[in-house]
Amino acid sequence: MELSFSNNTQQQALMMLTQINDAIDQLREWNNDIDCEDDYYTSSAGMQKLAASCMMIEAIGETVARIDRITQQQLLVMRPEVPWDAIVGIRNHIAHGYFNIDAGIVFDVIKNNLTQLREAIDFFINNLGPREGE
Numbered sequence: 001m002e003l004s005f006s007n008n009t010q011q012q013a014l015m016m017l018t019q020i021n022d023a024i025d026q027l028r029e030w031n032n033d034i035d036c037e038d039d040y041y042t043s044s045a046g047m048q049k050l051a052a053s054c055m056m057i058e059a060i061g062e063t064v065a066r067i068d069r070i071t072q073q074q075l076l077v078m079r080p081e082v083p084w085d086a087i088v089g090i091r092n093h094i095a096h097g098y099f100n101i102d103a104g105i106v107f108d109v110i111k112n113n114l115t116q117l118r119e120a121i122d123f124f125i126n127n128l129g130p131r132e133g134e
Contacts (some may be wrong), residue, residue, distance in 0.1 A: 005074075013070060013071055013128055014129065017121050017124050017128070018125065019059075020060055020063055020064070021118065021121050021122070023056045024121075027056050030056075031053060037103040037106070040107070041103065050101070050103055054101055054106060057109060058094045061088045061091020064087050079120040081116070082120045087117070090109065093105075
């Protein structure tokens with residue numbers, strides 16, 4: 001992977017990519033006992049998990065958008081199988097949807113989309129990190 005980012009941009013991107021991985025880990029941990037979208041609505045703890053998960057998904061979407069900006073749209077395009085626009089789009093929906101959050105979408109994202117995102121983020125971290133001898 002041949003990229004020409006400044007050292008500062010590379011370090012910023014690596015920090016943000018690591019934050020996304022940490023967020024993915026938290027989402028998985030918080031939702032490990034959620035088996036369907038209705039589980040969010042059956043208790044106060046479920047509602048708290050839904051709210052916290054929405055905040056974390058929103059943070060991931062915002063961070064993806066920031067990474068795309070600072071890398072001048074050169075990084076994310078290297079993993080076109082990931083729906084980057086949808087990741088930013090769900091962030092916008094959550095941020096501006098107020099009380100119209102669809103727990104089914106949140107559940108689907110957490111249960112079905114984090115693995116692909118994690119693989120892409122790990123790919124970027126491995127390819128942006130310092131090279132041997134540096």
